[in-house]
Amino acid sequence: MITFRRVARGLKNLYRREVLRDGPLLEAKRWFRDKGDTTLRLDYPLDEDSIVVDLGGYIGQWALDIHERYGSTVHVFEPVPSLHATCVERFSGKPKLHAHRYGLSDKDGTFAITDDGDASSFVSLEKSDSHINCELRSAPAALDALGLDHIDLLKLNIEGGEFAVLPALIEAGWLPRIRFLQIQFHTVGDYDAMRDAIRAKLAETHDEQWCYRFVWEGWERKPG
Structure with missing residues (x-):
């Protein structure tokens, strides 16, 4: 509609x-x-042994696409109850697709998010008539609790939450354990300075593959 x-x-x-x-x-x-959604976001050297983490799974389409193409295990983090329920339903019968009903951040807590479907956001509550509270968990602790020791591909689209998650992963020493990152940075807060600081840290361990500024950008771990 x-x-x-x-x-x-x-x-x-x-x-x-x-x-x-x-x-x-x-x-x-x-x-x-450039048809980035059907090329750059899906073209990776993955296989059935690969571990993929999807932060901000929405209705699970990207996770399904990755799994169906490569057979990889995908952990999807989607804290909005209705969206998480959609993921659970779509992943039924696919044991390598895991939907977690919480988001990842730099610490445990909760956040309020607008309930606006594909326009949902936790940074514009004043513009919405309704919102719900969702659970957050510390990203490093949550990944460790799942028994993950590496990630082949980490995708982030979390409405500004990347500015908390990525520094937390950097501080915890997780970056060298992630081969590929696919990030959507958002224009919230002091976004230019925050993005520049994160990219400078990323560049210590990863090389930029492609970049569409504040749309999507891809990074690959440096060889060696």
């Missing part, structure tokens, strides 16, 4: 992109032109 809110958001984005020449929106246009 097309809602007034979605139409208004689309018109606002069109104005920002074509009139104001908004950088992230221009990058998004380039991303879709």
Whole structure:
């Protein structure tokens, strides 16, 4: 169903992109032109022994695509109850797909998130009529509790939560154990400075593969 809110958001984005020449929106246009969702986000040297972690699983489509292409084990973290339930239903009969009903951050806690479907966000509560509370767990502790000693591919799309998760993983020494990262940085808070600081740390252990600024970017662990 097309809602007034979605139409208004689309018109606002069109104005920002074509009139104001908004950088992230221009990058998004380039991303879709290059068909990044069906190429860059799925093309990895994975197999049935690979471990994939999906932070911000939404309805589980990307996790399903990765699993069906490579047979990999995928751990999906989706704290929104309705979205988690959708993942559980879609993953039924697929024992290598695991849906966890909590999000990852730098510490345990809860956060409020707007209940707006594909526009859900925990950074714009004042713009929503409804919100729900969701569980967060410390990323390093949660990964250790699952018995993971490495990750072949880590995907993050968590509405600004990457600015807490990635520094926590860096501090805990997790980065060298992650081969590939696929990150969507969001324009929240002091986003330019925070992204630059994280990218500088990433560059110590990983090489940038491709980058569509504030859309998606990919990193691969340095050889050796």
